[in-house]
Amino acid sequence: MKKGFLQIVKKVVDEADILLEIIDARFPTKSRNADLERIIKLSGKKLLLVLNKADLVSIENVKKQKELIGVKSVFVSAKKKQGTIKLREAIGKLSDKNEVKVGVVGYPNTGKSSIINMLKGKKSSRVAAIAGFTKGMQYVRISTKLILIDSPGIIPLEEQDEILMVMLSAKNIQSLEDLEGTGIEVAGELLKSIPEKLKNFYGVEAQNGEEFLEKLALKRKKLLKGGSPNITEAARLLITDFQRGKIVL
Ligand SMILES: Nc1nc2c(ncn2[C@@H]2O[C@H](COP(=O)(O)OP(=O)(O)OP(=O)(O)O)[C@@H](O)[C@H]2O)c(=O)[nH]1
Numbered sequence: 343m344k345k346g347f348l349q350i351v352k353k354v355v356d357e358a359d360i361l362l363e364i365i366d367a368r369f370p371t372k373s374r375n376a377d378l379e380r381i382i383k384l385s386g387k388k389l390l391l392v393l394n395k396a397d398l399v400s401i402e403n404v405k406k407q408k409e410l411i412g413v414k415s416v417f418v419s420a421k422k423k424q425g426t427i428k429l430r431e432a433i434g435k436l437s438d439k440n441e442v443k444v445g446v447v448g449y450p451n452t453g454k455s456s457i458i459n460m461l462k463g464k465k466s467s468r469v470a471a472i473a474g475f476t477k478g479m480q481y482v483r484i485s486t487k488l489i490l491i492d493s494p495g496i497i498p499l500e501e502q503d504e505i506l507m508v509m510l511s512a513k514n515i516q517s518l519e520d521l522e523g524t525g526i527e528v529a530g531e532l533l534k535s536i537p538e539k540l541k542n543f544y545g546v547e548a549q550n551g552e553e554f555l556e557k558l559a560l561k562r563k564k565l566l567k568g569g570s571p572n573i574t575e576a577a578r579l580l581i582t583d584f585q586r587g588k589i590v591l
């Protein structure tokens with residue numbers, strides 16, 4: 343985690359009584375941040391995992407993941423305003439004070455600000471498709487008993503997390519140095535977790551990411567001069583579809 347972010351996270355954890363870690367319901371394990379959870383654990387504060395973007399996951403998958411996670415967690419869709427009551431109840435159960443402060447933390451673009459708006463019932467925290475939108479800490483009063491603290495997304499330092507940032511739509515295509523290579527890795531990840539869904543969506547089956555993009559390029563007539571598959575364009579297509587939430591996991 344970058345130093346500046348670490349300071350903000352520590353400050354939010356310090357200020358809050360309860361922490362909501364917002365993760366992506368499409369890939370809950372990958373979108374949990376171990377450093378963040380360590381800081382929360384050390385602080386002795388309570389942690390509730392909120393799996394957002396449940397609208398991008400099928401019901402069967404939600405059920406499966408619930409069993410796998412094993413920690414206190416709630417599925418919501420801030421976009422569809424689903425899960426508000428469950429989330430309020432879960433926060434209520436953890437609250438043991440008259441006025442409770444809840445810090446909302448997690449990776450960029452996971453929907454922290456959207457969840458705050460959902461709980462508030464009207465737009466109060468600004469939401470954006472651009473990652474890194476929320477700057478600094480922001481206090482939002484929800485009721486006489488509840489104050490939420492919005493925070494900027496945690497950007498990891500490690501380079502291998504670029505794929506995760508792409509999958510969270512926290513890094514856009516224009517800023518990728520190697521679109522083809524990233525596309526191959528994203529395709530590989532999706533082939534591992536949802537080969538059937540990819541097959542249904544694109545009509546393409548493959549053993550690995552490279553083969554997948556090759557076949558996708560041929561299928562969609564994305565060809566180079568001479569007729570060989572244009573992997574870069576296939577990568578652009580896959581990442582764009584995924585980032586726009588067209589592929590439901
Ligand atoms: N499909 C879907 N999209 C969502 C959902 N919640 C948020 N989004 C979208 O995800 C993007 C990021 O939402 P924000 O609420 O700004 O996310 P954030 O975590 O506050 O982002 P930063 O402040 O940049 O870290 C926006 O384009 C939202 O419309 C959801 O439940 N489903």
Ligand SMILES: [Mg+2]
Nearest residue numbers: 454455475476
């Ligand atoms: Mg935000």
